[in-house]
Amino acid sequence: xxxxxxxxxxxxxxxxxxxxxxxxxxxxxxxxxxxxxxxxxxxxxxxxxxxxxxxxxxxxxxxxxxxxxxxxxxxxxxxxxxxxxxxxxxxxxxxxxxxxxxxxxxxxxxxxxxxxxxxxxxxxxxxxxxxxxxxxxxxxxxxxxxxxxxxxxxxxxxxxxxxxxxxxxx
Numbered sequence: 001x002x003x004x005x006x007x008x009x010x011x012x013x014x015x016x017x018x019x020x021x022x023x024x025x026x027x028x029x030x031x032x033x034x035x036x037x038x039x040x041x042x043x044x045x046x047x048x049x050x051x052x053x054x055x056x057x058x059x060x061x062x063x064x065x066x067x068x069x070x071x072x073x074x075x076x077x078x079x080x081x082x083x084x085x086x087x088x089x090x091x092x093x094x095x096x097x098x099x100x101x102x103x104x105x106x107x108x109x110x111x112x113x114x115x116x117x118x119x120x121x122x123x124x125x126x127x128x129x130x131x132x133x134x135x136x137x138x139x140x141x142x143x144x145x146x147x148x149x150x151x152x153x154x155x156x157x158x159x160x161x162x163x164x165x166x167x168x169x170x
Contacts, residue, residue, distance in 0.1 A: 012163030071115025
């Protein structure tokens with residue numbers, strides 16, 4: 001899927017679940033959006049290598065980030081970075097965005113879910129994700145949409161936007 005599709009979809013899921021914890025939909029939306037952008041960017045940047053195919057360079061997924069468990073690790077790294085920024089920003093400002101306890105719970109939920117939300121979309125593309133079979137990494141795909149398929153990307157983006165709209169009450 002396109003990176004912007006990952007941003008919208010992950011932000012929608014994280015905002016929905018995070019707002020159930022914090023009760024503050026707008027601050028949660030900002031936090032979830034920051035986590036989504038950073039985590040999905042890390043996953044795609046580190047998890048793609050450029051290979052030459054018939055005279056042109058194309059991205060190829062690698063198991064460094066495109067596995068269920070490793071996506072959780074990379075998503076958690078991104079979430080820790082965003083959480084620290086929010087924590088220090090809220091303590092330097094007059095108004096604290098989140099209470100420390102709810103910030104930690106929000107960070108754990110976002111850290112655990114942002115990577116798998118990326119994998120959930122990629123498992124429907126033609127290149128799929130990586131799973132371990134007989135000690136080797138092999139690709140696994142549930143469907144074979146092209147990564148830039150307008151219907152698949154549009155549907156995932158709309159789902160993310162609808163989740164955000166439900167949370168903020170639009």
